[in-house]
Amino acid sequence: MPAAPPEHLTLTLPDGRQQGVLRFGNPGHRAVLYSHGFGTSGLAIPPDTALLQRLGLQILAPDRPGVGASDVDPGLSFQSVAADAMFAVDALGVQGPVAVLGWSVGGVHAMALAARYPVRVGTLHLLGTCLPMGEEHSFEQLSAIWKTLWWTCTQMPGITEALCRWLSRRWHRAPDDTIDWFIRLMWQAEQDVSEQPENRALLRDGAVRGFAHQGWGVFHDLQLWCRPPDFDLSLIQAPATLWHGLADGVWAPDNIPYLASRLPGGSTRLLPGEGHMLHLRHWEEILTAIRRELPD
Template sequence: MPEPRASNATADLFTPLTVRLPDGRRLGLTRYGDPAHQAVVFHHGFGSSSLELPPSGALLRRLKLQLLAPDRPGVGQSDVFRRLTFPSFANDVTAALDALGIAGPVGVMGWSVGGVHALAQAACYPERVAAVQLLSTCLPLGERAAYQHLSRTWKFLRWGQIGFPWLNRTTFLWLSRLWARHPDHTIGWFIRLMRQAEQDVTGQPGFRELLRDAAVQGFAHHGRGVFDDAQAWCRPPGFMMEDVQAPTVLWHGTDDGVWAPDNIPYLASRLARARIKLLPQQGHMLYLENWEAILTEMRRLLDGQNTDVMHLEGQQASY
């Protein structure tokens, strides 16, 4: 059963929960909105946590949605699970929905690496997922077919993660200490490393603090969860993207400095009911500035207003 750790003073605040999984592990998640409303699962980005969602209480009430954002193993209140895979976390999320009495179907969203986890949930549990939204999403680094489409930088990073795991483990441990001891300095350092499109969003008051606090929780447990997430990302994914049957919208910015938009048509071509929303002059953090539009689109998808099969037709972007 879920164990409430806090309660909402207003609907604009969030409610942290913990759920005991069938194997006894604890899964932490954050609920945004009214538990009586239809559920949407949000998968957070790499090195972040369920606290990365912008305030949207009034919007959620209007759309009659609740957001359930689980923390992956080793993040926030979630116990470490060394054998993390994309399917294993899809199992965890589904068990949490069962514990919360949510039989489905639900919407699923994911930002950045969270997009791959969203795909895994939709592929492994197609009967429980009604709609998918991928926000500045990535490809699974360990899938042979997708690997051919990776940039040299991402191929190099995967090689380093697989070939020198001890070095990455040490790096994530060091970063966890920085986030715990000097969060303001560390978020400023990360912002300076970003490209201009990301800096313009991340440096805004409110967003800066939001992402700072999310990263502090993301690097809990001495960065163990971030390392295990990276390992899972670099190994064979354990699911087929072609098994995703729900209508899927891919939101991506033309100026994304983390994951260039070149791969997005390829990703969409492997999904049965995919449509691309390519946003000019926006970067990897586009979900923060387009949150109302993203949630409104999810409401439409869940209402069945956008369920036609859509395959890249009429794409006006040039690469």
């Protein structure tokens, strides 16, 4: 796979916080704004610069607060994270509508961004997305396991704080052992993708960057995910495509049609045999679909 490391940028936000942004591809090309998953970062996406050049795309991957080069923000909200991301788009001189791409929990942040900035978002693509757990109607769709996680995070935050801090230490002290440990815990569809050497390296490096700042960023991100969202799905105007693996062992596909029905213009791409890391196998297909939906 033709690849080049991303450009590492650091921006100063209006309140003085530092925000890290990874940029893949030519700064003059149409922009895709990528929202990373929980406990990971923009380093977990394929750095296929030849594909980006052929499609005329660049990818901007901001670090959420407490991830990578971004300062921790204990008071973060979905609205504030969206505002940080759009600040990066404007500060880097991106013109016109952008595509928004979100993986896993990043899909919830992508929806929040599309709801807050409907004029700036031309198309929305959600990869293995989760539901906003703190929203009453979405909560009713959750499995017993995810409802238990929500209860633990909201009622016993000390446990999740300790877990996030422990994982941060482990990722930074023994990244190779830690990614191998996680792969052993995965379902078969996720293992099949993650065991490939190039994908293993992406997932490892993405998690090391994700668990920066002693794990405080992922802790606050998890707490936010469990709170009632400060955005309205009905405000999203961009067409939304939900890519989801039918063998996803992290977030089962059962409630993806429900979520698509909540999004104006929502449609599903349910992929047989694919797991939570479906983007690592379908990256070219996903970006090609995005490019078709962005105006020239």
